[in-house]
Amino acid sequence: MIAIKNYISGGLVEPKTQNYLEVINPATGEVIARAPDSGPEDAAAAVKSAQDAFEAWAKTPTEARAKILHNIANLIDLHREELAKLEALDSGKPYSLAYEKEIPRAAQNFRYFASAISTGQSECFPMGEQGFNYVLRPALGPVVCISPWNLPLYLFSWKIAPALAAGCTVIGKPSELTPLTAFKLSEICKEAGLPPGVLNIVHGYGAKIGEALTRNPAIKAISFTGGTETGKKIMGGLRNTFLPVSLELGGKNPALVFKDCDLELTVNELIRASFTNSGQICLCASRLYIEEPIYEAFKSLFLTKTKMLSVGDPFHTETSLGPLISKEHRLKVKGFVDRAEQNQCSLLLDGRSTMSAMQDGFYFGPTIIEGAALEDPINQQEIFGPVVTLASFKDFNEAMSLANGTPYGLSATVWTKDLSTAHRAAHQLDAGIVWINSWMVRDLRTPFGGMKASGLGREGGNEALKFFTETKNIFATF
Numbered sequence: 001m002i003a004i005k006n007y008i009s010g011g012l013v014e015p016k017t018q019n020y021l022e023v024i025n026p027a028t029g030e031v032i033a034r035a036p037d038s039g040p041e042d043a044a045a046a047v048k049s050a051q052d053a054f055e056a057w058a059k060t061p062t063e064a065r066a067k068i069l070h071n072i073a074n075l076i077d078l079h080r081e082e083l084a085k086l087e088a089l090d091s092g093k094p095y096s097l098a099y100e101k102e103i104p105r106a107a108q109n110f111r112y113f114a115s116a117i118s119t120g121q122s123e124c125f126p127m128g129e130q131g132f133n134y135v136l137r138p139a140l141g142p143v144v145c146i147s148p149w150n151l152p153l154y155l156f157s158w159k160i161a162p163a164l165a166a167g168c169t170v171i172g173k174p175s176e177l178t179p180l181t182a183f184k185l186s187e188i189c190k191e192a193g194l195p196p197g198v199l200n201i202v203h204g205y206g207a208k209i210g211e212a213l214t215r216n217p218a219i220k221a222i223s224f225t226g227g228t229e230t231g232k233k234i235m236g237g238l239r240n241t242f243l244p245v246s247l248e249l250g251g252k253n254p255a256l257v258f259k260d261c262d263l264e265l266t267v268n269e270l271i272r273a274s275f276t277n278s279g280q281i282c283l284c285a286s287r288l289y290i291e292e293p294i295y296e297a298f299k300s301l302f303l304t305k306t307k308m309l310s311v312g313d314p315f316h317t318e319t320s321l322g323p324l325i326s327k328e329h330r331l332k333v334k335g336f337v338d339r340a341e342q343n344q345c346s347l348l349l350d351g352r353s354t355m356s357a358m359q360d361g362f363y364f365g366p367t368i369i370e371g372a373a374l375e376d377p378i379n380q381q382e383i384f385g386p387v388v389t390l391a392s393f394k395d396f397n398e399a400m401s402l403a404n405g406t407p408y409g410l411s412a413t414v415w416t417k418d419l420s421t422a423h424r425a426a427h428q429l430d431a432g433i434v435w436i437n438s439w440m441v442r443d444l445r446t447p448f449g450g451m452k453a454s455g456l457g458r459e460g461g462n463e464a465l466k467f468f469t470e471t472k473n474i475f476a477t478f
Contacts, residue, residue, distance in 0.1 A: 002033035004179050006042060006203055007186035009049040010196025016041040021176055021204070026092035026323040027314055027361040033090070035179045038204035043171075043212035046200040050142035050169035051218045053197030058139045058167040060195075062117050069114035069165060071192035076107040076157075079188065083153060086180035088314040091152060092323040092362070093277050095315050106157040112444040113165035116465060131477035137469035139167030140244070141220035144213045146206070147182075148226045149175035149325055150280045150384075156182055159223045160199065162464035168220075171213055172201045177325055179203050206230065211237060219243070221468060225282075228382070228453050235456075246457035246467055248449060250382040251282045251410030254403035256393075256425055257298060258416035259291040265437070266415040267301045273413065273439035275309060275366050278321045279386040282454075283411045283433070283440060287379055288390050289402050295392040299370070302390070303348055306366050311354055321386060323361040330355070330362045333385035337367055340378045346370040351386055374405050382408070396421070404430045409451030413439050432458075 004023070005012040015036035023033035036042065057065075076083065083106075084099035093102075123135040145159035156174055163170045174182035186201050202209060214222050214234055224234055225248040238245060255270055273285040290298045314322040324330045334352055341347060351365030367387040372378050379389055393399040403412060409430040414422050415437055426434040432450040435441060442448075447458040457467065 001031070002180065002183075004033055004035040004183045004203060006036050006038060006046070007183075007189075007199070007201040008042075008046050008197075009052075009200070010190060010194075012186065015039070015204070016045070023090055023177070023179060024326065025089055025361075026325055029327070029361055033180060035176065035183075036203040038202050038209050040209065040212035042202055042204070043209040044216065046171045046202045047142060047213065047216045047218050049197040049200050050171050053195060054139075054141050054169045057169055057195060057198045060167070065165060065167065066114040066118045068193050069110045069161065072189055072194070073107040073110040073114070075188045075192055076103065076110070076153075076185075079184065080104070080107075083181050083184060086184060087152060087178075088322070090178045090180045091149060092314055092325060093280075094319045094322050096317065096319075097277060102151060102154045106153040108444065109154075109157040109161040113161040113465070116461070117165045120465075127475075129478065131475060133473055133475050136472040136474060137166075137466065138472065140468055140470055141168060142171065142218055143168045143221040143223065143468060144171050144173065144219050146173045146210065146213075146222070146224045146226065147175065149177040150277060150282070152178040153181035153185065155225055156185065158459065159225070162459075163223070163468045164194075164198065166465050166468035168468045169197060170199050171219075172199065173206070173209065173213060174201065174203065176203065176205050210234075214238065221245070223459070223467070224248070231455070244457075244467060246449075246459060247455045248282070248459060249410075249453060249455040250384075250408060251284075251450060251454055252287065252380065252382055252406045252408040253283060253285050253411045253413075253431070254287045254289060254429075255285040255413045256399050256403055256415065257288065257290040257294070258399075258414075258418070258421060259293045260417045261294075261415040262417065262437070263294065263297060263301065267298065267305055269437075269439050270413075270415075271302065271305055271309070274388045275306070275321055275386045276440075278324055278364065279388075280325065280384050282382075282384075285413060285439065286383060286388055287402075287406075288388055289393050289399055290390065291399070292392045292394055295390075299348070299390055303368060306349060306368060309366055311358070311363055311365050321366065323358075323363045324385060325362070327362050329384070330364050333364055333383055333387060336378050336381070336383050336385075337369070337387060340369050340372055340376065343372070343376055345372045345376070345378070345389075348390070374402060380406050396425070400425070400428050404428075407453040410454035411435070411450070
């Protein structure tokens with residue numbers, strides 16, 4: 001049993017509430033840890049700690065901040081195996097996915113922003129004999145970073161690293177479902193030499209401490225990744241303020257498969273795009289639209305190859321999909337499939353059978369659905385599970401209409417050998433990220449975020465550093 005504590009003022013502390021919550025292993029349903037069930041007093045203590053540490057951290061030379069961030073990255077690499085194990089335990093993702101992709105990416109996040117502030121340049125605009133303008137970007141102050149359960153350390157570090165690099169102090173709130181790697185990160189940051197109070201991590205339910213964090217007058221910005229409904233609540237609570245807010249929310253991402261695509265490549269990549277992490281990634285493809293002449297061939301190959309995926313123990317090397325995050329989430333996913341069946345959709349592959357075959361955990365197999373109308377809930381709402389729908393389109397215009405026909409606009413993929421078609425589609429898609437003949441190819445220098453109900457603002461690269469700073473223009477005469 002792992003005993004998790006809050007990390008405040010450089011120390012591990014019990015919650016002031018003296019209450020704890022159980023952390024469940026979704027592969028077995030067993031309790032593996034207890035974490036603080038923190039309350040407003042814990043949130044206030046974390047904010048006060050960040051407030052007290054801000055001035056000294058903001059004045060810390062860039063080189064010194066960068067060195068500490070590099071130290072954190074190096075320690076993440078050193079503890080890679082342990083972190084991957086923790087990630088697999090509380091999230092249910094395959095250990096191989098955590099070890100090979102997600103933990104290394106967390107280290108890269110710290111390393112990238114350490115390098116970014118070391119090589120960044122200031123802006124100066126000469127005005128002839130009048131003088132010159134220059135731009136400063138001072139850190140905002142204490143900020144709140146709230147991350148989800150699907151990519152725990154990956155997305156936690158994605159927010160924390162640029163905030164610390166910019167000179168902000170941070171109150172981090174990881175998901176109560178997956179607190180293990182955030183707890184380990186607190187130990188890593190202390191060992192790396194991060195001064196007390198610069199990073200504070202408070203565990204617990206968002207409903208109990210989220211409002212206390214986001215409405216504290218000392219907080220200067222909020223970065224949130226999670227569900228669209230929670231994002232709306234955060235925005236609603238801030239409607240009378242001018243606080244900078246970054247919201248990375250849900251997705252209902254289309255894939256457009258044109259008849260001239262490389263069929264083998266497209267099917268292989270879309271299986272990865274649809275079912276990686278059991279579909280519990282906001283960027284996963286969930287609506288696959290295939291041009292009519294190749295629809296049957298695509299469907300046959302996609303179905304055949306999906307059936308080859310293995311659902312099972314996250315620590316088995318052959319496992320493709322682990323369990324879903326919780327019993328409640330599995331019931332939600334099942335509900336979507338049940339309604340699709342009631343609406344006369346065809347289940348080409350039914351993942352519900354995995355529930356009875358694997359009763360010890362929260363497993364749900366790959367599911368492929370055909371015949372769902374665009375307005376059907378399964379095509380309009382984010383499922384966040386291993387469920388995809390297939391449909392055909394006649395021409396380019398219909399493809400665009402189908403792809404853009406949801407409230408979301410996070411990502412999309414286009415599959416064609418015709419670059420003219422690819423770029424034309426990319427320009428017309430309502431999506432913050434478009435991949436052509438690929439999926440999930442990320443560059444830390446590029447902006448990340450969505451349109452419509454998929455969010456507000458952008459993360460990544462200079463966009464992230466700008467978000468955590470205030471832009472100040474100064475004019476000086478000769």
